[in-house]
Amino acid sequence: MTNYFRILIAAGVLCAACSAGEKPAAPAAKPATNVSAAKPAAAPAAAQTAAPATAAATASGATHYQQAANGGSLTFTFMQADAVNKGSFGKFLTDMIYDEKNLAGSRLTVTVQIGSLTTQDKDRDDSIKSADLLDAAKFPTARYTATSLARNAGGAIEAVGKLQLHGVTRDLRVPLQIRSTASGIEISGQTSIKRLDYGVGQGDLKSTEWVGDEVKLQFKVPLSRTG
Numbered sequence: 566m567t568n569y570f571r572i573l574i575a576a577g578v579l580c581a582a583c584s585a586g587e588k589p590a591a592p593a594a595k596p597a598t599n600v601s602a603a604k605p606a607a608a609p610a611a612a613q614t615a616a617p618a619t620a621a622a623t624a625s626g627a628t629h630y631q632q633a634a635n636g637g638s639l640t641f642t643f644m645q646a647d648a649v650n651k652g653s654f655g656k657f658l659t660d661m662i663y664d665e666k667n668l669a670g671s672r673l674t675v676t677v678q679i680g681s682l683t684t685q686d687k688d689r690d691d692s693i694k695s696a697d698l699l700d701a702a703k704f705p706t707a708r709y710t711a712t713s714l715a716r717n718a719g720g721a722i723e724a725v726g727k728l729q730l731h732g733v734t735r736d737l738r739v740p741l742q743i744r745s746t747a748s749g750i751e752i753s754g755q756t757s758i759k760r761l762d763y764g765v766g767q768g769d770l771k772s773t774e775w776v777g778d779e780v781k782l783q784f785k786v787p788l789s790r791t792g
Contacts, residue, residue, distance in 0.1 A: 627664035627671060630749050630788035637786030644777035656681035659786050668714040673724045675709045704731050733763040746787060753785040
């Protein structure tokens with residue numbers, strides 16, 4: 566299992582960021598006598614995820630993009646016994662609000678289904694997804710949420726956000742290359758994370774003697790304009 570643990574961490578990375586927009590306040594009414602009754606009802610989870618992106622894009626004049634039908638790719642590499650190993654995620658969703666003139670107002674969210682991980686070996690995949698490693702049953706998704714974009718010292722664009730993986734959330738800046746396409750844009754790039762930062766690898770698995778700590782993530786995702 567030690568050989569597979571490293572792969573798991575790759576799940577986290579990429580991924581996408583739509584910032585959560587606030588609902589408009591309800592019109593003034595008679596003072597409520599019941600505090601709980603005065604609170605607005607919570608929106609369904611799906612609505613809370615999708616609505617803010619559209620609202621924010623409309624308010625700022627930015628463009629809202631979603632992952633295109635052909636999906637793109639999200640892959641990872643790691644070192645095991647001095648050899649490079651590779652894997653990929655078959656299911657992930659990317660949502661982005663982008664304004665090249667207002668990077669601070671841009672957003673990116675990437676949600677990855679851990680269970681879609683594959684290394685082209687079923688037994689190995691099953692072990693990686695088990696409770697001994699990533700525990701896909703308990704932590705079925707990894708999510709990257711960037712609330713802004715910014716330029717680094719070299720002038721390149723980076724997403725500024727947080728990665729939630731295996732129940733742990735940490736800051737992560739992800740370099741982005743953004744290219745215009747006929748239907749929208751394409752984002753691509755690579756970054757790396759350390760599996761031990763996210764608690765992936767307890768007991769003997771904390772050792773990096775055979776499985777390295779670093780996991781490199783690569784992505785290339787076409788996004789289509791919405792609306």
